[in-house]
Amino acid sequence: MSVCSNCGFDESWATQTLSHVDLRKRLSELDAIISSLTLQRRALQTVSDAIIYPVLSLPPEIISEIFLRCLPSASYAESSPEDAPLLLTQICRQWRQVALQTPGLWTSLRFVDGQKSVELVSLWFSRSGDLPLDLNLNCSDELRAGALVQASMSVACRWRDVEFSLPLTSVAQLDLRAYSLPNLRTFTLDDLSSGLGRIDISATVTLPPAPSLRSVHLLTLPNVKADVPWAQLTTLNLYRIALRGGLSILANCTNLVDLKITTSGEPSPPSTIDLLTLNSLTSLTCDFETSILEHLTLPHLLHLRVSTTLGPPTVTIFKNFFLRSCSLRSFALSPIFDTRQDTLLECLRAVPDSVTELELTCPSNEGEIVTGVFSVLNPDLALPRLKAIHLRASGHISDEEYQSIADVVHARRNCSPVTLELFTCKFHTSWSRPWDKPRLSRLAQLKELAAPTLTRGPMSLTFTTVTRLRTKTDHVSLNGTSNPIVQSN
Numbered sequence: 001m002s003v004c005s006n007c008g009f010d011e012s013w014a015t016q017t018l019s020h021v022d023l024r025k026r027l028s029e030l031d032a033i034i035s036s037l038t039l040q041r042r043a044l045q046t047v048s049d050a051i052i053y054p055v056l057s058l059p060p061e062i063i064s065e066i067f068l069r070c071l072p073s074a075s076y077a078e079s080s081p082e083d084a085p086l087l088l089t090q091i092c093r094q095w096r097q098v099a100l101q102t103p104g105l106w107t108s109l110r111f112v113d114g115q116k117s118v119e120l121v122s123l124w125f126s127r128s129g130d131l132p133l134d135l136n137l138n139c140s141d142e143l144r145a146g147a148l149v150q151a152s153m154s155v156a157c158r159w160r161d162v163e164f165s166l167p168l169t170s171v172a173q174l175d176l177r178a179y180s181l182p183n184l185r186t187f188t189l190d191d192l193s194s195g196l197g198r199i200d201i202s203a204t205v206t207l208p209p210a211p212s213l214r215s216v217h218l219l220t221l222p223n224v225k226a227d228v229p230w231a232q233l234t235t236l237n238l239y240r241i242a243l244r245g246g247l248s249i250l251a252n253c254t255n256l257v258d259l260k261i262t263t264s265g266e267p268s269p270p271s272t273i274d275l276l277t278l279n280s281l282t283s284l285t286c287d288f289e290t291s292i293l294e295h296l297t298l299p300h301l302l303h304l305r306v307s308t309t310l311g312p313p314t315v316t317i318f319k320n321f322f323l324r325s326c327s328l329r330s331f332a333l334s335p336i337f338d339t340r341q342d343t344l345l346e347c348l349r350a351v352p353d354s355v356t357e358l359e360l361t362c363p364s365n366e367g368e369i370v371t372g373v374f375s376v377l378n379p380d381l382a383l384p385r386l387k388a389i390h391l392r393a394s395g396h397i398s399d400e401e402y403q404s405i406a407d408v409v410h411a412r413r414n415c416s417p418v419t420l421e422l423f424t425c426k427f428h429t430s431w432s433r434p435w436d437k438p439r440l441s442r443l444a445q446l447k448e449l450a451a452p453t454l455t456r457g458p459m460s461l462t463f464t465t466v467t468r469l470r471t472k473t474d475h476v477s478l479n480g481t482s483n484p485i486v487q488s489n
Contacts, residue, residue: 064102064104067088071085075108075134076108076136085102085105103127107128109137112138118147122154132158132160137162148166149166160183160184160185160186161185162184163186163188163189164188164189167192168223171203176208178208182211184212186216188216188217188237189205189226190217191220191224204224204227211232214234216233217239218237221241234258235259236258238260238262243292247273247276251276254278257280258281259278282303285307286306290318294321298326299325299326301326304328307334310344318351322351322352330357330359331351332359333347333360335362341375344373345382355385357386357389358389362393377389384415389422394428395428405423406449409461420459421457426464427463427466429467437463446478447478460477
């Protein structure tokens with residue numbers, strides 16, 4: 001580039017000036033484009049703001065009803081922002097307003113210790129208006145549990161179905177004598193400190209007259225005395241209660257229909273306690289200890305479920321109990337562990353022939369336990385009127401055991417009259433093996449037995465193998481009228 005000797009002008013300055021002009025021109029062009037796009041955006045935003053989404057055009061009452069039908073199917077709502085009702089308050093301002101003004105969304109709550117604040121519980125209660133409440137409150141911390149009890153008692157008049165799992169010190173605070181409980185249907189109480197050796201504290205829980213109360217569950221409460229309107233109950237669950245204490249309670253339950261009881265401590269000789277008759281009871285579950293059967297007469301019992309170690313003393317209890325009680329429809333027995341075949345057969349022979357449904361549970365399938373079970377299910381030996389047989393076991397099932405199943409089904413499908421309509425087997429295993437499923441030839445044999453004939457109707461057979469943690473389920477189903485259905489999940 002040359003420089004003028006007279007004025008010192010450099011030609012490069014002219015080139016640079018032209019570049020600056022082009023740059024300013026380009027910037028002006030971009031400003032014009034931005035202005036145009038801004039105008040377009042404003043126009044589109046105006047159109048967008050004018051759009052009313054269908055759900056937002058509905059009356060609040062309809063939106064509220066939709067929200068109510070979107071609640072989780074669980075018995076109690078979780079106070080999680082990922083689930084309704086809290087989730088519904090985070091979508092938009094209108095939805096939040098509708099959700100907060102819909103008391104029915106806030107009538108259920110499950111409180112788990114360490115996950116929520118007691119203040120949230122009080123806020124939840126306030127949002128539910130005057131509607132009945134379903135509560136599941138679980139808290140092991142004595143300080144927080146005390147505050148939780150106080151908050152819940154402030155709305156006791158609205159309790160409907162409530163479950164309390166609390167330390168004994170907080171159970172003692174449940175003094176409800178001065179409260180009205182017009183909506184209460186179900187009351188559950190569990191002492192969380194019972195396994196901690198707290199024998200220095202006792203408590204009395206008193207439920208005042210509650211006209212709707214029908215179901216009470218008292219779990220692990222050795223140091224708690226309960227004063228409940230027993231006579232109106234139809235469902236009762238007593239867990240780990242002394243035999244005499246349990247019988248004393250049952251003597252007042254004149255309208256009881258469904259009873260589940262687990263007794264603790266040494267059994268009392270039958271001669272020291274008078275027989276107790278419960279005329280309304282139709283369903284009974286006894287866990288771990290069957291001595292209570294020695295003290296009961298149940299003329300209308302239909303369903304009996306027993307969990308016990310089966311031996312000659314238990315069989316004797318069964319025999320005497322069935323002799324003075326009514327005809328059963330269903331009988332469930334578990335666990336069948338190291339049980340002699342003749343003992344099991346003697347037990348099943350003691351069961352009334354009126355039983356049409358039988359369920360047996362084996363804790364393992366070692367030592368051909370299942371094969372032994374099937375060997376006593378011949379209709380000529382016991383329970384000739386069975387319509388349904390259910391077997392639960394842990395372990396694998398072999399082809400020999402499928403043959404035992406086939407033998408039982410064959411015997412019961414070819415007797416007179418034919419009654420068997422349903423047979424299910426469920427095996428829980430650590431892993432699944434290809435040969436856990438029946439062979440095709442065995443399936444064909446079972447299908448033929450399940451098929452209807454001139455003298456018998458169709459029958460349903462189901463075999464299920466569930467692996468550990470339920471990672472896989474193999475399912476074989478035959479209904480007697482179509483090809484076998486084999487599923488893997």
